[in-house]
Amino acid sequence: LLLRIVLLSQLASLSLLSHPLTHPLSQGQQLDPTDFFKGSQHRPKLEIIHPENGQVLNDITLDIKIAITGYELPSHFHDSSICIAISTGSSEVGEQCFDQSADLSFHITGLSPGFTYSIRVLFLERGKTIAMSVRSFRVAGIVGVLDDPEQAVSIETALQVAVKHQVKGLHIQAEKIYRNILTENPHHATALHLLGVVFIQKGEHSQAIPYIEQALHSNSTFEDFHNNLGECYRVLGRISEAQEEFQKALKLNPGLFTALYNLGLIYQQNFRQLDRAIASYRQVLELESRNPGTVPRDTLREIKIRECDLIETMEMNGEFPPGQEEDELECWLEGLQMFPDSSTISNELGNTYVERGLLKEAFEMYTLAASLGLFIAELNKANVLEIQGFTAEARASFEETLVKAETQSLPSFHVSVRMATVTPRILPSTDYELKDIRNTIERDMDKLLSSPAPRNIDNAPPTNYGFSTGFYWAYHGHGNLNLKSKMYRLYLLYCPALSRGYFIDPVTGTHNASPDSDDIQDESTDTAIAQARNVADSANAEGWGFIDDHTQLFDGTGQSDQTFNSTDNHSLALESTSENGTRLIRIGFASRYFFIHPVGIMYERVIKELSQAGHLVYLFFIDGYYAPENDAVSQAIRSYAHKVLVPLADVSVFVKTVRDEELDVLIYTDLGLDPVPFFSAFARLAPIQVTTLGFPDTSGMASVNYFISGDIEISNAELSYSETLIKMPHMGVCFEDRYFDYAVTLQNHRTMLLERAKYIESIGVPRAAHLYVIGQPLYVMHPSFDEVITRILLQDKLAYVIFLDRPGKTSWQNLFRNRLIGKFSEETSKRLFFHTDLSNAGYFKAIAAAHVVLDPFPSSDYTPSFYALAIGVPVITMPSRRIIGRMTYSLYRTIGYEGLVVKTALEYSTLALSIAHKPKERAMHSEKIMSSRHLLFDCSHVVSNWNQFFRRAVAESKHPRLRKQTLIVPE
Helix, strand or coil, X not given: CCCEEEECCXXXXXXXXCCCCCCCCCCCXXXXXXXXXXXXXXXXXXXXXXXXXXXXXXXXXXEEEXXXXXXXXXXXXXXXXXXXXXXXXXXXXXXXXXXXXXXXXXXXXXXXXXXXXXXXXXXXXXXXXXXXEEEEEEECCECCCCCCCCCCECHHHHXXXXXXXXXXXXXXXXXXXXXXXXXXXXXXXXXXXXHHHHHHHCCCHHHHHHHHHHHHHHCXXXXXXXXXXXXXXXXXXXXXXXXXXXXXXXXXXXXXXXXXXXXXXXXXXXXXXXXXXXXXXXXXXXXXXXXXXXXXXXXXXXXXXXXXXXXXXXXXXXXXXXXXXXXXXXXXXHHHHHCXXXXXXXXXXXXXXXXXXXXXXXXXXXXXXXXXXXXXXXXXXXXXXXHCCCHHHHHHHHHHHHHHXXXXXXXXXXXXXXXXXXXXXXXXXXXXXXHHHHHHHHHHHHHHHHCCCCCCCCCCCHHHHCCCCCHHHHHCCCCCHHHHHHHHHHHHHHCHHHHCCCCECCCCCCECCCCCCCCHHHHHHHHHHHHHXXXXXXXXXXXXXCCCCCCCCCCCCCCCCCCCCCCCCCCCCCCCECCCCCECCEEEEEECCCCCCHHHHHHHHHHHHHHHCCCEEEEEECCHHHCCCCCHHHHHHHHHCCEEECCCCCHHHHHXXXXXXXXXXXXXXXXXXXXXXXXXXXXXXXXXXXXXXXXXXXXXXXXXXXXXXXXXXXXXXXXXXXXXXXXXXXXXXXXCCCCHHHHHHHCCHHHHHHHHHHHHHHHCCXXXXXXXXXXXXXXXCCHHHHHHHHXXXXXXXXXXEEEECCCXXXXXXXXXXXXXXXXXXXXXXXXXXXECCCCHHHHHHHHHHCXXXXXXXXXXXXXXXXXXXHCCCCEEXXXXXXXXXXXXXXXXXHHCCCCCECCCHXXXXXXHHHHHHCHHHHHHHHHHHHHHHHHHHCCCCHHHHHHHHHHHHHHXXXXXXXXXXXXXXXX
């Protein structure tokens, strides 16, 4: 045995001096630490402070500390020395003597694991022992660590080996060593902690807690123990305890980045204190900036992504204090500068650019993210091409993405679905070309439906994949029931969970079914696929269909605990009663658009009238905190509802929120505008489910029972709907009059001319210009309406056709202009003007300045016509066969004036030219409109019409055979 004893204050190595020990110890013997004194009459006291008697050492080294009292050291008047002798069993090891010194600390190396030692310290004066102290200790020996299973090593060596196993993921080997260590030393804090970490790494956090708690009992001053215990609590939902442990860790070490990060997660995910979460994340970033290399690069990147995501959320929610607003774009740009190789940051920056209409910049970022290996960026490249209106390029990009997915053995069915539903934003030059596009879409969907079951079934919410809802199809001028039916079946084939509304969480992979619905996934999957395979079924009142919404983007990233009876004959559970005992119907209205938006304007008074009539009205305002501040419509609608719920824009969250309220009737005001309610509507969340003219096209879904339309539907219109068609007078709506004062002001001819002059000056067209205003987005413009635009521009050299278009749509404008240039000269096309100030004030100024407002055919949005009629501005309309082209006609029917309703395109353009050139004719139409505009705001019919519908719907819910294809509600 080779030992080395060193006086800690000396740097030079000291050799061993071996001689026999006066009191040799046998192996395992422990001496009583009694002091022995010989020699000097002063009898100083010698005590070994460390090690303690019987102590077990973790390593093969030992620090010896002694104390001498009653004797001055060092002293010029004494000739003293200290001798330290070591033995093991009956073996004499050696002794080392040191001259007198103030330093009474010594270090021994070279001890052997598994042996018991004794120490004898002698204090000598002039060669005579005047004090002595004895201790015994043992060096722990761990076997089964090295290749030789019998060879013992120290605890420290065993820990080093175990940690190496743990880092490699060899948890069984590491756990065995830790348990061997704890057999030798049950209170070894590090072994207890690391054994707990083994369970954390295996995902068994509840098993880890007892070991880490024991480690803290042994050593409560180690910050990592607190942090890892806090993480166990966090994962298990013991949030308050987790927060306490993280804060203890940070009190011990304010620079512990793992605790800062974990505390940020709690603030973000559990307390939703987003500002505090951002502050925690930024502390980590600042720590790294002060001490580069402190935080792993992957952790820094994750923290930067979280910071930018939270800024985006707070920005959208208006949660920043006034004057302290932050910009998510700046955050992502800073992130890209920090991590130019991050595909996630590049992709998210692309998404932010899309939100701001910067599509060219978005495409560049998606291209970068795709080059860095992010597959979803390939999809976003194709999506942004489709958004820009580059249909052929988008389709080609999806084809390339599909090839890459199949080459890399990645899920690809959703790519095929997206590629099949690529739709132009600006329609082609002829209806023949448009029909060909629609035929291609239908043919591609047929091919997917007839192919074998996809190997990529995905029961996560479909909103995660950017699927279309068929939104743009509504403006093609053709019936969509057959097309949407196939689209619905295709989605059902891809995501069978849609039929029940219980999804797989895309992050955790857990199934969000209710506790008492065993095997619900398999059951719903089999049923849904069987339905989806039934391609030959003809559309009927209980058929299938699907709508699409504006294309969404992927960000690379679900829940109910209640079973719901989804059978069609589920009867109403009318539990609430009025004072006189009459049962009240629980009615839910669901939309993202309950503010100054066509949907909010259309249903504000309906919600008010039904609520005041005693119905229990529940408002599901999806992401309602995004509504503009001080929005009068939003504030009014909220005040009318019996209960307002604001679920996040997440299908699983929305489904659970609705189910929890146990509604009798659920009204989707705009099924097709927004993917969240759209995909939620596949499941039956209420016994009676309804959609309305907020999006005037059939849903095509078996789960939606009724479509509330107007009595201006043509005969046999029910053949275009999968729902039972309800034809209500005045479309079942009325409006709040916020426009009367402005309308009266405009009736003063001089005031009207002044308003027009101001507007003309603001947009920079000639003062003598005739303004033909089209208040519709460009995707509404059907090629058949080009004839009207062409005739107006060619016959009226002062004509300027003003499109009230959304900003950031330059590519659409160029595509639309190019479509028209083939019908007249490029010089004439300069009189097409795109007005992009779509603020409420800017929009009204454009409508008020119009010589005449043009309502396009065969499809259009009702809102521009309503605004125009509300302030007495003439609107020309030519009703088409479908309700989406007859809503302005319905408004004219309501006010009892049809002098601006025409039957042919020639009659349309002739009347428009006449009104623009003849001020008296315009004034005459304006007076007619003003004289009966009040009827738009007459709501006396609303409650009776809806009550009759509710009575019929309740009866049919109890007896489905009573349901008719069409129901006309008399006024």
